Every structure is written in C-alpha cells, then in structure tokens.
Amino acid sequence: MIKIGLLGCGNVGHIIATHAESIQVVAVFDIIPGRAEELAALCHARAYTDFDAFMQEDFSIVVEAASVGAVRCYAETVLRSGRDIILLSGGALxxxxxxxxxxxxxxxAGKKIRVPSGAIIGLDNIKIGQVSPPKKLLLRTTKPPASLGLPVTTRMEIFKGLAHDCIKQYPKNVNVAVALGLAAGRDIDVELWIDPEAERNIHEIFVEGDFGDIYVRVRNVPSPDNPAxxxxxxxSILTLLKNLENPLVVGT
Ligand SMILES: NC(=O)c1ccc[n+]([C@@H]2O[C@H](COP(=O)([O-])OP(=O)(O)OC[C@H]3O[C@@H](n4cnc5c(N)ncnc54)[C@H](O)[C@@H]3O)[C@@H](O)[C@H]2O)c1
Incomplete structure (x- = not known):
C-alpha cells in the first residue's frame, strides 16, 4: 500500500484522507494545528505543524492540497528527500x-512532480499540443459573484488575455489555466466571467488545431463540505493515487 504524507488539511485534504482506499495517509501537515489534529484523528495518521518533523515520517509521496505558497516553500525539499510530489496548487508553476x-x-533527484487534472476534463489529449501546436486554445471560466467576492448583478467579463497576465490579477484562479498551458506546451488565452445566474464554477475549453476542434464544458459541483x-x-487526486502502481496506463 502506498504511504502518503498530506500537506494541507483543508477541504481537499479532508476528502483525500477520508476517502483513501488504496493508500495509507501516514502523516498530515498544516500550519493550523487544530486542522492537522482533527484530520489526523479521522484518518489515523500523525499530525504535524512542524514541516521538518513531518518529513521524518515514512511515506513515499507528498500530496499537496494547501496553497501556492506551500508549493514554493516545501516542494523542493520534498523532491530532494527522494519523494514524488503531487501538486494541486499548480498555479505555483x-x-x-x-x-x-x-x-x-x-x-x-530522479523523482516526479505530478499535476493532476484537478477541476477539469481533457488534460490528457490536450497534450497533443506538444507535438502539434493548436491554433486556438482558450479557457473560459465562469464563476458565481460570491466566489470572487464581487457585488455583480449582471453577467460580465472581468478578464480577457493570456493566462500569464491573468495570474497577476487573479492569482487564486489560475490552477486550471496553468495546468492546461503546461499540458499543451504553450501559454493559453483566458476569459474570466462573473455570472449571478451561475450556481457552479464552469470551465469551457476551446481548442482548434490540425486534428480538428474540441469543446469541453465542465460544471463543477462544489465540495460537499465547502462550496468554494x-x-x-x-x-482527481484520489484517482491518480489509485492508479499509480497499476501496470495498465490508460489515457495519454
Ligand atoms: N487544480 C485544481 O483544479 C484545483 C481545484 C481545487 C483546489 N485547488 C487548490 O488546492 C489547494 C487546496 O484547496 P482547498 O479547497 O482544500 O483549500 P483550503 O483552504 O480548504 O485548505 C488549504 C489548507 O492548507 C493549509 N495551508 C495553506 N498554506 C499552507 C502552508 N504554507 N503550510 C501548511 N499548510 C498550509 C491551510 O491552513 C488549509 O488548512 C488550493 O491551493 C486550491 O487553489 C486546485
């Protein structure tokens, strides 16, 4: 059974730790002591608020579900310690x-940085952009006003431009754009919309290339515990972990 260390005991961390079947969560780490302790008790792991002590535990992979700042702080140490890392806060890249x-x-270090598909579908074959660059690659994200804390009463576009620039204005909304760009091998066009009628975060992906064209729309159900x-x-992370040691690899 794969042993993991979980970095971040928030919403995603809770789902991973409490739904893990083919993995064992050995240790959990969070800057907020209460969060680490509560989650550790739920999944029979040990709780840490000291990163160096957390790293003394016996696990082969770190799953990061914390923040871009956490990736910047800890990812290098994780890799240098001889462990793989799964990054959900891919915006750090x-x-x-x-x-x-x-x-x-x-x-x-001979180790891997894995960026899971996260909140979207289609990351697998968008990688064909690495061998046949797409002519168009656009991510249109639509969010309810509350998720950005904006008092908007009609649908409006709040950003249009390259992902690279979106990151500067909306740093918390770029994990998906960065993952898509990394998969396709190029910076992508981004539109960010606020819509009072939207009950869910919606990601629409438009791709055109020599292969034809793609349209993907994902309407994300919020986490049962936290709509944010x-x-x-x-x-997506649970599935990645479940398949990690599977000899049959499906998808590009
Ligand atoms: N790639 C995607 O599609 C996708 C989807 C959802 C969430 N995310 C990202 O995953 C991360 C976790 O999401 P969440 O909803 O569980 O967030 P959350 O706020 O519920 O939980 C994050 C937890 O990490 C802890 N934390 C933050 N920075 C830390 C640090 N430097 N050291 C130690 N602990 C730290 C916080 O105290 C908190 O308990 C976020 O960065 C979020 O943007 C990515």
Missing amino acids: ADVEFRDHLIEVARE TSYMAAL
Whole structure:
C-alpha cells in the first residue's frame, strides 16, 4: 500500500484522507494545528505543524492540497528527500523560473512532480499540443459573484488575455489555466466571467488545431463540505493515487 504524507488539511485534504482506499495517509501537515489534529484523528495518521518533523515520517509521496505558497516553500525539499510530489496548487508553476528550477531538482533527484487534472476534463489529449501546436486554445471560466467576492448583478467579463497576465490579477484562479498551458506546451488565452445566474464554477475549453476542434464544458459541483472548492479536484487526486502502481496506463 502506498504511504502518503498530506500537506494541507483543508477541504481537499479532508476528502483525500477520508476517502483513501488504496493508500495509507501516514502523516498530515498544516500550519493550523487544530486542522492537522482533527484530520489526523479521522484518518489515523500523525499530525504535524512542524514541516521538518513531518518529513521524518515514512511515506513515499507528498500530496499537496494547501496553497501556492506551500508549493514554493516545501516542494523542493520534498523532491530532494527522494519523494514524488503531487501538486494541486499548480498555479505555483506559473512562475517560469521557479518551475524550471523545480523540474531540474526533480530530474536530479530522479523523482516526479505530478499535476493532476484537478477541476477539469481533457488534460490528457490536450497534450497533443506538444507535438502539434493548436491554433486556438482558450479557457473560459465562469464563476458565481460570491466566489470572487464581487457585488455583480449582471453577467460580465472581468478578464480577457493570456493566462500569464491573468495570474497577476487573479492569482487564486489560475490552477486550471496553468495546468492546461503546461499540458499543451504553450501559454493559453483566458476569459474570466462573473455570472449571478451561475450556481457552479464552469470551465469551457476551446481548442482548434490540425486534428480538428474540441469543446469541453465542465460544471463543477462544489465540495460537499465547502462550496468554494471543487469536488472533482479531490476525486482527481484520489484517482491518480489509485492508479499509480497499476501496470495498465490508460489515457495519454
Ligand atoms: N487544480 C485544481 O483544479 C484545483 C481545484 C481545487 C483546489 N485547488 C487548490 O488546492 C489547494 C487546496 O484547496 P482547498 O479547497 O482544500 O483549500 P483550503 O483552504 O480548504 O485548505 C488549504 C489548507 O492548507 C493549509 N495551508 C495553506 N498554506 C499552507 C502552508 N504554507 N503550510 C501548511 N499548510 C498550509 C491551510 O491552513 C488549509 O488548512 C488550493 O491551493 C486550491 O487553489 C486546485
């Protein structure tokens, strides 16, 4: 059974730790002591608020479900310790200098940085962009006003431009855009909409290339415990972990 260390005991962390079947959560880490202790009790793991002590535990993979800041702080140490890392806060990899450095560290350590599909579908075959660059690659994200704390009463576009620039204005809304860009091998166009009629976060992906065209629409059900996070993102990590040692690999 794969032993994991869980970095981040929030909404996604809870779903992972309490639904893990083919994995064992050995240790959990959070900057908020109460959160680590509560989750540790639920999944029979040990709780840590000290990162160095957490890293002394016996696990082979760290699952990050914390924040972009946590990735910047801890990912390099995780890789250098000889463990793989699964990053849900993939927005951290928008910083090209940081990303290239982390990839180099992983290469030197012979370890992997995995970015799960998270809140979207289709990341697998969008990778064909790496061998046949798409002519169009657009992510249109629509959110309810409350999720961005904006008092908007009619549907309106609040950002249109490259993902690279969206990150500067809406740093908490870029995990999906960064993952898509990394898969396709290029910066992507992003539209961010606020819609009072939207009850869910909606991600629409438009791709055109020599292969034809793609339209994907995902309407994310909020996590049962917290409407601010996507249930699909947590399921995506659980599925990645379930398949990690499977000899049959399906999908590009
Ligand atoms: N890729 C995707 O599609 C996708 C989807 C949903 C969430 N996310 C990302 O996953 C992460 C977790 O989401 P969530 O909804 O569970 O968030 P959350 O706020 O419910 O939980 C995050 C937890 O991590 C802890 N934490 C944050 N920074 C930390 C640090 N530096 N050191 C230790 N602990 C730290 C917090 O105290 C909190 O308990 C977020 O960064 C979110 O943006 C990505």
